[in-house]
Amino acid sequence: MNDSIATLTAEIRAFCDQREWAQFHGPKEMAVAIAAEAGELLQHFVWQDGVQSDARAASRHAEIEDELADVATLVFEMASHQGIDLASAIRAKLARNQLRYPVEKARGSNRKYNEL
Numbered sequence: 001m002n003d004s005i006a007t008l009t010a011e012i013r014a015f016c017d018q019r020e021w022a023q024f025h026g027p028k029e030m031a032v033a034i035a036a037e038a039g040e041l042l043q044h045f046v047w048q049d050g051v052q053s054d055a056r057a058a059s060r061h062a063e064i065e066d067e068l069a070d071v072a073t074l075v076f077e078m079a080s081h082q083g084i085d086l087a088s089a090i091r092a093k094l095a096r097n098q099l100r101y102p103v104e105k106a107r108g109s110n111r112k113y114n115e116l
Helices: 005-018 026-044 050-059 061-081 085-101
Strands: none
Touching: 005 061, 005 085, 026 061, 050 061, 061 085
């Protein structure tokens, strides 16, 4: 992965601006679209156990790739519209999670931070 978040966001914004779609991309609409696209991603794995979901991820790689791209595109665009530096927000969240999930307590565990 060598494309920066800023570069991808600029490409997404240019695509939308050329089509004059900003009028349809308010915060609520973007959040709804993100949830809808995440639901389409999730649909690939409904009623699948771990082994089945691994097999499904492999056999439907291209479809899952498209759904992930849809989710990411909407996330990048919403962050841009809201004036959020996504790279900084992700780094800040990782820093908070470093404190919430110290390696010595969290390694190999799927428990939430308040249960460690």
